[in-house]
Structure formats: C-alpha cells, structure tokens
Amino acid sequence: xxxxxxxxxxxxxxxxxxxxxxxxxxxxxxxxxxxxxxxxxxxxxxxxxxxxxxxxxxxxxxxxxxxxxxxxxxxxxxxxxxxxxxxxxxxxxxxxxxxxxxxxxxxxxxxxxxxxxxxxxxxxxxxxxxxxxxxxxxxxxxxxxxxxxxxxxxxxxxxxxxxxxxxxxxxxxxxxxxxxxxxxxxxxxxxxxxxxxxxxxxxxxxxxxxxxxxxxxxxxxxxxxxxxxxxxxxxxxxxxxxxxxxxxxxxxxxxxxxxxxxxxxxxxxxxxxxxxxxxxxxxxxxxxxxxxxxxxxxxxxxxxxxxxxxxxxxxxxxxxxxxxxxxxxxxxxxxxxxxxxxxxxxxxxxxxxxxxxxxxxxxxxxxxxxxxxxxxxxxxxxxxxxxxxxxxxxxxxxxxxxxxxxxxxxxxxxxxxxxxxxxxxxxxxxxxxxxxxxxxxxxxxxxxxxxxxxxxxxxxxxxxxxxxxxxxxxxxxxxxxxxxxxxxxxxxxxxxxxxxxxxxxxxxxx
RNA sequence: GGCGCGUUGGUCAAUCGGCUAAGACGCCUCCCUUUCACGGAGGAAUGACGGGUUCGAUUCCCGUACGUGCUACCA
Numbered sequence: 195x196x197x198x199x200x201x202x203x204x205x206x207x208x209x210x211x212x213x214x215x216x217x218x219x220x221x222x223x224x225x226x227x228x229x230x231x232x233x234x235x236x237x238x239x240x241x242x243x244x245x246x247x248x249x250x251x252x253x254x255x256x257x258x259x260x261x262x263x264x265x266x267x268x269x270x271x272x273x274x275x276x277x278x279x280x281x282x283x284x285x286x287x288x289x290x291x292x293x294x295x296x297x298x299x300x301x302x303x304x305x306x307x308x309x310x311x312x313x314x315x316x317x318x319x320x321x322x323x324x325x326x327x328x329x330x331x332x333x334x335x336x337x338x339x340x341x342x343x344x345x346x347x348x349x350x351x352x353x354x355x356x357x358x359x360x361x362x363x364x365x366x367x368x369x370x371x372x373x374x375x376x377x378x379x380x381x382x383x384x385x386x387x388x389x390x391x392x393x394x395x396x397x398x399x400x401x402x403x404x405x406x407x408x409x410x411x412x413x414x415x416x417x418x419x420x421x422x423x424x425x426x427x428x429x430x431x432x433x434x435x436x437x438x439x440x441x442x443x444x445x446x447x448x449x450x451x452x453x454x455x456x457x458x459x460x461x462x463x464x465x466x467x468x469x470x471x472x473x474x475x476x477x478x479x480x481x482x483x484x485x486x487x488x489x490x491x492x493x494x495x496x497x498x499x500x501x502x503x504x505x506x507x508x509x510x511x512x513x514x515x516x517x518x519x520x521x522x523x524x525x526x527x528x529x530x531x532x533x534x535x536x537x538x539x540x541x542x543x544x545x546x547x548x549x550x551x552x553x554x555x556x557x558x559x560x561x562x563x564x565x566x567x568x569x570x571x572x573x574x575x576x577x578x579x580x581x582x583x584x585x586x587x588x589x590x591x592x593x594x595x596x597x598x599x600x601x602x603x604x605x606x607x608x609x610x611x612x613x614x615x616x617x618x619x620x621x622x623x624x625x626x627x628x629x630x631x632x633x634x635x636x637x638x639x640x641x642x643x644x645x646x647x648x649x650x651x652x653x654x655x656x657x658x659x660x661x662x663x664x665x666x667x668x669x670x671x672x673x674x675x676x677x678x679x680x681x682x683x684x685x686x687x688x689x690x691x692x693x694x695x696x697x698x699x700x701x702x703x704x
Numbered sequence: 705g706g707c708g709c710g711u712u713g714g715u716c717a718a719u720c721g722g723c724u725a726a727g728a729c730g731c732c733u734c735c736c737u738u739u740c741a742c743g744g745a746g747g748a749a750u751g752a753c754g755g756g757u758u759c760g761a762u763u764c765c766c767g768u769a770c771g772u773g774c775u776a777c778c779a
Contacts, residue, residue, distance in 0.1 A: 204779050239778055304777080320705050323775070354777055372709075381707055382775090389777040396779050420708055420774040443709085446773075450715075453771055501728095505717065509727040528717090530710050531772070538716065538729045548742085585741040595740085610739095657738040664739055672740040 197229025199411050201262070202400065204236040205247035208458065208473030208482055209254045211534070212415065212447040215499040219444065220413050221260045222500075222522040229410070233265035234403060235276045238393045245476045248276075254470040258492050259515065272407045277399050284394035287402050287432060288355045288387055296431040297387055299343055299353045300324075300334035307332075323383035326361050355388035357397070357424060357431075365423035370411075370442040370524045377423040385424050397421065401428040404439055412439040413524075416531070417455075419443050442524050445503050446531040456534050458482060466536040470495070489589030490539075491558065494546035498539045503528045512545055544587045552580045559592035566593045568600040577682060581674045595673065599683060602691060603669030605698060610671065611662040615699060619662065622652040627692045636685050638677035645677070666695035 199220045203213060224231035233255070235248055252267055264270030274280055291297035302310075307324060310332065314322035322328055329336060334356070335343040347353065363379040387398040394402070404412060422441065429438040449460040461468035462482070471484035485495050497513055505511075506521045513521065547555065556575040563570060582595045597603065605611075626648045633640070645663075649656050664676045667688065673679060680688045 202779090206779080236779065242778065300777095307777090317705055320775080352777095356777095375708075377708070386777045391777080393777090395777070400779095415773090416709065417773055418779090422708090445710080448772085455773080501716070503716090507718070509718080511716090511728060528710095532717090533715060535715050535729065541729055582741090584743090655738090660738050668739085670739085674739095674741090675737095676739080 195410060196408075197224060197227040197410050198232060198408050199224050199229065199413065200232040200234050200404070200407065200409050202234045202236045202403075202414075203251055204239065204242065205251060206239075206242045206244050207247055207475065208469035208484070209251050209471070210456075210458070211468055211470065211485070211499060212456065214254065214258060214260075214470050214495075215447065215502060216413055216415065216444055217255060217258070217260050218496060218499055218518075219442075219504075219522070219524070219527070222519050223411060223413070223524060224263075225519040226522060230263040231260075232270070232272070232407060232409070233262035233275065234407070235266055235278075236396065236399065237276055237278045238389075238395065238399055240278070240391070240393065250471070250473060257471060257486055258496055260496070277394070277403065280399075280403070281393060283406070284388065284398055284402055285392075288394070288398060291357070291387065291428075291431055292355060294431060295358070296427075297355050297357050298329075298335045299347070300332065300356050300384075300386075301338075301346055301351055301353050302332050302334070324356070325359060325383040326380060329356075329358075329384055352390040354386045354390050356384040356386055357428065359384055359424070359427070365426050367422055367426050367441055370440055371445075371527050372443065372529055375419070375422070377420075379423060379427070382421075382423055385421070397424050397428065401425055401432065405429070405432070405434050405437060408437075409439045411442065411524075413442045413444055416443045416446050442527070445528055447502060448531045448533045450533050450535060464536070466539075489562070489591070490543050491546045491550070491589070494543040495539075497546070498542040501542075502532050502534070512542075540587050547583055547586050547589075552576045552583070555579045555583060555592070558589055562590045562593045563596075563600065566597055566600070568597070570600045574599070574682075581678060581682070585672075598668045598673065599679070602687070602694070603667075605665060605669050605695060607665050607670045608695070608698065611665050611695075611699060614658070615662070618652060618654060619659065620696065620699065622648060622654055622659065623662070623666075623692055623696055625652070627689055627696075630685065630689060630692075633685070636681060638675070638681045641680055642677045662695075663692075666691050 201217045201220050203209070221231050223229070233252070237243060237248075248266065252265065255261055262268065264272065264275060266275040288297060292299070310324070310328055311321035314328055316322070324332070338346070359379050359382050361380045364376050365379050366374055366376045368374050385397050386395050388394055422443070426438070429435050447456045448454060449456045450464060456468060458468045467483045467485045467488050469482055469484045471486040472481060473484065474481045486492070493515070496515070500513060500518055500522070501511055504522065504527045507526065553576055556572055556579050559575065559579060560572075563575065578596045578599045579592060582592065585595050586592055626645065629644060629648065630641075633644070645659070646656055649659055660676065661671070664671065664673070667676060667679050667683070
C-alpha cells in the first residue's frame with residue numbers, strides 16, 4: 195500500500211514552528227517511503243475562519259521547501275481538500291453511525307448543557323461531562339424515543355449528532371513513538387460529531403477524510419492523545435479498522451523559560467519569532483514577525499526544527515534535506531517535549547551562512563541592503579559578502595556588518611580616536627593621504643606597506659594608527675581587515691573618509 | 705479533581721544492563737587576531753526521589769514527586 199500522510203491545519207492564523215515541524219516530519223516520511231504528502235485544510239469551524247490564513251500556510255510551506263503533492267491549490271485525485279467543501283460527505287457517515295446505534299441525536303441547548311455540567315459536577319472544580327452518566331438525563335434520541343426524535347427533526351429543531359461512547363471498554367492504540375497506550379472508554383465524553391450548523395467536528399472529519407484520502411500514517415501533536423480513543427472507536431464503528439492509519443503523536447515544543455507549550459505570546463515577550471513568516475491579523479492589523487523576515491534561511495530553519503525532538507543517534511547536527519530524508523525515522527523521535535532555544539536556532543543559521551556560496555548569499559542579503567537605503571550592484575555585494583560572512587548570523591547582519599562599504603559611515607566611535615589623538619598622528623594621516631593620492635596601484639598589500647613605511651617615518655607604531663584608520667573607514671571598532679576595506683571601497687572613497695575624519699578631529703584638538 | 709503523556713548538565717541531547725555518563729548551543733579561561741568576529745585549546749555544569757529485579761542499573765519494573773496536555777457544537 196502506498197504511503198500517504200497529511201498535514202491538516204485549521205486556517206486560523208500564523209503558522210507556528212511546531213506546525214512546521216509536523217509538516218517536516220510528514221514530508222520526510224513521505225519522501226523516504228516514496229509516498230505522498232497531502233495538505234488538507236480543516237476549516238470546519240466557520241466562526242474561527244481567518245481571511246488569508248490558508249494562502250499564508252501554503253506560502254510558508256513553499257518557503258520551507260516542503261510542498262505538498264496534493265492540496266487545495268494543486269488539487270489531486272482526492273479533491274476537494276478543504277473540509278468545508280466536503281460538508282455533505284460527513285452526513286453520510288454520521289448516518290451510518292446513527293443507524294448502527296453508535297451515535298445519537300441530541301437536542302440540548304447550550305444552556306441546558308451548561309446547567310447539567312453545573313448540577314452534576316463531582317467537585318467544585320470539575321464540570322460534569324456529557325457521557326454515559328448523564329446522557330439519559332438529557333434531551334436526545336436515546337431518551338425521547340424514535341417518534342419524538344423524528345418529530346423534532348422534521349420541525350427543524352437544531353440538533354447535533356454525538357458518539358455513544360461505550361462503558362468499561364479499554365481502547366488501545368499503538369503509537370509509533372510511544373508504543374501501546376490504553377484508555378478507559380468510560381472516562382471519555384460523548385463527543386459531538388456533527389454540529390448544529392451541519393458541519394462535522396474535527397473528530398468525525400479527521401476519521402472520514404483519513405479514510406477517504408487513504409492516509410496510512412497520521413502524525414499530529416501530543417495534545418490529540420486524549421481524544422485518540424474516540425478516533426479509534428470511530429474507525430472501528432465505521433468498519434474500517436483494518437485501514438486505520440498508524441499514529442504518531444509528536445511531542446510539544448515548549449517555551450524556553452518555565453514550562454508549557456510555546457506560544458506566539460512567548461515570542462513577543464522574549465524577542466524571537468514563533469511563526470515561520472510574518473503574519474498580519476486581518477482583523478486587528480497586528481503584525482507578528484516570522485523567521486523568514488528576521489533573516490533566517492529556510493534550510494537552516496528546517497534543519498533546526500528537525501533536530502528539535504529528533505536525532506540520528508550520532509553527533510551530526512547539520513543535515514541537508516536529502517540527508518534528512520535518508521536518515522529520518524519516526525521511532526527516533528523523542529517522547530518528551532523540547533524547550534525552544536533561540537540561541538541554538540541562530541547558531542544553525544550562522545552555520546548555513548558559512549557554507550553558502552557568496553553569490554547565493556548576495557541574493558539573500560540584497561533585500562536587507564536595499565532596506566538600508568543604499569544603491570549598489572551585485573558584483574560589489576558578492577565581494578563584500580565574502581569579506582563579512584564570518585560575522586553574520588542572520589541575514590540583516592549583512593547590512594549591520596557591511597553598510598560602510600556602500601555609504602560613508604558616521605564616526606560613531608570617534609571618541610576612541612580622540613582619546614589618544616595628537617598632532618603627530620594628524621600629520622601622519624595628512625601625509626599618508628597625500629601619498630595615496632599619487633599611488634599608482636590600489637591593493638591592500640601595497641597600501642599596508644606604504645602605511646608601515648610612513649608610520650616609521652613619523653616615529654609612530656603601526657598599532658597606534660590602525661584603530662584610528664579603522665574608525666575613519668568604518669565608523670566603529672568592527673569589520674574585516676582595514677586594508678581590505680580600503681581596497682574595496684576604492685581610492686577616492688578612502689581618501690574622502692580620511693580627509694573628512696581629519697577635518698572632524700582637528701577642531702577637537704585645538 | 706479525573707485521565708493521558710513525559711522526566712539525563714541552564715538548553716538540545718547520546719546511551720538500547722558494564723559509565724571514568726558522548727557531542728552541540730550558551731557560559732568562563734587561554735591562544736590566534738594591532739578592531740569585531742571566525743578558528744583553535746581548555747574549563748565549570750547532568751541521570752527527580754524511593755523501592756525492587758540483577759553480579760552490576762541512567763538504562764528494566766513498581767510507587768512517589770514534579771512538569772505538561774486534554775477534560776467545548778475549537779482544532
């Protein structure tokens with residue numbers, strides 16, 4: 195049987211990094227097994243629908259290089275891939291469950307249910323469930339009888355369809371990560387399968403669609419474990435037990451400080467992204483920063499996520515997509531959740547920048563240079579990138595670390611020159627600049643030789659002059675070798691910066 | 705509260721009964737570098753607790769503690 199896996203998000207907002215990891219594991223598993231990876235949109239809750247979220251999710255997958263084989267956009271043999279467009283299909287299966295007695299109609303209003311929860315709760319903290327203990331107290335087809343039920347339905351009374359959970363049955367499932375897990379069915383409530391608006395809930399839809407779409411392996415977050423017995427029972431009641439996918443409940447990604455699921459809130463609070471790409475809430479217009487816009491390379495982002503909860507048993511941490519496909523195994527995924535470490539995420543990106551060729555880096559850095567407000571050309575950028583990539587961790591660093599190649603910088607740290615400035619140094623730079631004006635060559639070796647020569651002539655040590663020269667060219671105490679910078683920015687610009695600096699320094703001395 | 709899941713340094717983690725408990729991030733020291741980085745060499749830092757099983761438990765079992773998830777006509 196062909197391996198088919200699916201990622202089934204609900205289009206309600208930004209794509210969380212945990213979601214991307216789920217996609218990744220799906221994708222790797224599909225590729226490794228020559229199977230198919232499907233994107234299915236779970237938009238059965240119309241009250242939570244968010245404009246643009248579906249498109250955004252697909253854009254994120256494209257950026258990460260994790261494109262589905264079948265999706266609402268691409269189509270496929272099992273279309274449609276949006277649950278809202280599959281609405282009618284679910285009714286048929288709900289009816290099957292109704293006919294076999296595994297589900298029933300319920301007419302209770304939200305208020306009635308609320309009252310029941312309060313009236314029958316066991317202690318002051320816990321509300322009662324709609325389950326075998328309480329269902330015979332409610333208004334449903336079990337208590338009303340066939341005739342009354344038919345009447346209410348024909349009159350157009352709103353109703354839901356609930357699963358009738360059995361009592362005292364142990365439901366067992368084998369999870370690819372956790373092994374055997376058992377639940378007592380008596381403790382699970384009669385979950386709603388079909389809502390009053392005619393839409394299915396996740397519970398019905400996931401089972402029906404996984405069956406119809408011939409899903410063989412289902413990966414989802416650990417938060418679904420408690421409702422897994424409902425799904426297993428549904429597969430059984432619908433008569434598809436032998437076709438049930440193999441489950442794998444992935445561990446959660448936790449916040450770096452304290453415990454608990456990592457949320458968008460934590461990112462805002464601690465200053466790092468949680469979403470793959472920028473997300474703007476169409477209602478509030480609030481924008482949340484994403485990894486892409488913060489300057490991560492998609493390969494680094496993906497590699498980092500792969501390692502968050504999985505490793506191949508060796509010390510290797512850097513994997514290309516091909517290596518991941520070859521080496522990934524669901525059995526080696528951790529059971530416990532992992533705290534997200536932004537420092538480590540940055541380390542991955544730094545590694546990827548180092549191993550990427552300068553031409554590609556120039557392409558990636560280009561938008562950030564443009565954002566800095568200067569005009570340049572690709573050839574220059576390629577050279578600059580080669581000179582500064584060592585000290586770049588995120589893509590915007592190419593601007594931070596290289597802006598002075600494209601614009602005359604402000605002498606932010608001229609204080610460092612002033613502290614030890616004197617006439618002797620002033621004269622050195624004036625004289626050397628004059629010499630440079632007449633230089634017949636322009637390369638760092640010749641320049642450094644002449645610099646040394648002049649220093650000696652003025653009775654100065656090279657070491658006393660290097661820092662002032664750097665600040666004249668760069669504006670601060672950072673950047674690659676000064677003579678390499680001078681060579682790249684050219685004679686005219688170098689002289690301009692020296693002379694300008696000299697003008698600024700002179701008055702301070704008098 | 706109930707149920708499920710989990711628990712090796714600050715963080716990610718290896719180990720599938722032999723451990724003097726890898727490696728990476730971060731941190732600290734030194735070297736390299738007349739800047740900042742990169743790089744190199746060192747360092748501090750770990751098996752939640754209590755019982756078993758065993759010649760031997762980080763590894764297997766059982767408790768306890770702690771954490772976390774779920775307990776909706778949300779996914």
